[in-house]
Amino acid sequence: MTDYLVAPPPVPAVPVHGGGFFPVRRIFCVGKNYADHVREMGGDPKDAPPVFFTKPADAVVTDGRVPFPQATDELHYEGELVVALKAGGRDIASREAAGALIFGQAAGCDLTRRDHQARAKSAGAPWDTAKAFDHSAPVAPIGRIEAFAPDLFDSARLVTRVNGETRQDGALADMIWTVPEIIIALSRQFELKAGDLIFTGTPEGVGPLKPGDETQVEIGPLPALRFTMDEPL
Numbered sequence: 001m002t003d004y005l006v007a008p009p010p011v012p013a014v015p016v017h018g019g020g021f022f023p024v025r026r027i028f029c030v031g032k033n034y035a036d037h038v039r040e041m042g043g044d045p046k047d048a049p050p051v052f053f054t055k056p057a058d059a060v061v062t063d064g065r066v067p068f069p070q071a072t073d074e075l076h077y078e079g080e081l082v083v084a085l086k087a088g089g090r091d092i093a094s095r096e097a098a099g100a101l102i103f104g105q106a107a108g109c110d111l112t113r114r115d116h117q118a119r120a121k122s123a124g125a126p127w128d129t130a131k132a133f134d135h136s137a138p139v140a141p142i143g144r145i146e147a148f149a150p151d152l153f154d155s156a157r158l159v160t161r162v163n164g165e166t167r168q169d170g171a172l173a174d175m176i177w178t179v180p181e182i183i184i185a186l187s188r189q190f191e192l193k194a195g196d197l198i199f200t201g202t203p204e205g206v207g208p209l210k211p212g213d214e215t216q217v218e219i220g221p222l223p224a225l226r227f228t229m230d231e232p233l
């Protein structure tokens with residue numbers, strides 16, 4: 001047994017629909033993956049490949065309570081499809097091989113300090129404080145791939161509601177890069193492993209959240225994500 005001199009942190013985990021937990025190793029995220037959202041942020045969707053960034057594994061929130069983060073005046077929701085991997089690899093060669101790595105999928109929210117992101121973009125600085133802050137990755141229970149067939153997602157919509165009002169309503173089919181293409185591209189930059197989560201980007205309609213707001217993200221037949229924005233810790 002390893003002689004740790006400080007207690008090792010617990011393994012972050014996400015409940016799986018039907019029982020059990022998915023242990024989280026890393027959280028990868030894709031920026032600019034829906035053409036309409038790229039346009040709303042002032043970009044051209046054909047201009048460049050998607051941007052990858054990460055969040056720490058312990059940013060996942062699974063109890064539906066998100067404290068409003070410190071050090072921001074502009075917190076935004078980004079409703080997203082989240083993919084959970086049961087295996088990984090480097091330089092994955094085909095869409096079939098990429099698809100075989102998927103354990104399941106979930107509704108998630110890429111919480112973003114938009115004020116930090118705007119400052120980082122204009123300064124050419126990293127996005128960490130904009131994206132990788134504590135409690136920045138609420139995720140719903142994961143639907144196993146064998147229970148929620150991937151072809152359902154060809155017609156599924158991603159709908160984000162805040163206090164019952166629809167704010168985002170996009171088709172997963174409008175992703176610039178599909179899920180297998182994202183896995184292939186990520187595997188050329190990182191060795192992927194079991195336990196990885198991938199946030200696959202958000203459609204248009206992102207906007208602010210404040211304490212007291214109730215957010216819901218629905219994606220086709222997957223378990224819905226619901227969380228409440230609490231007062232700052």
Ligand code: MN
Nearest residue numbers: 078110201202
């Ligand atoms: Mn995002």
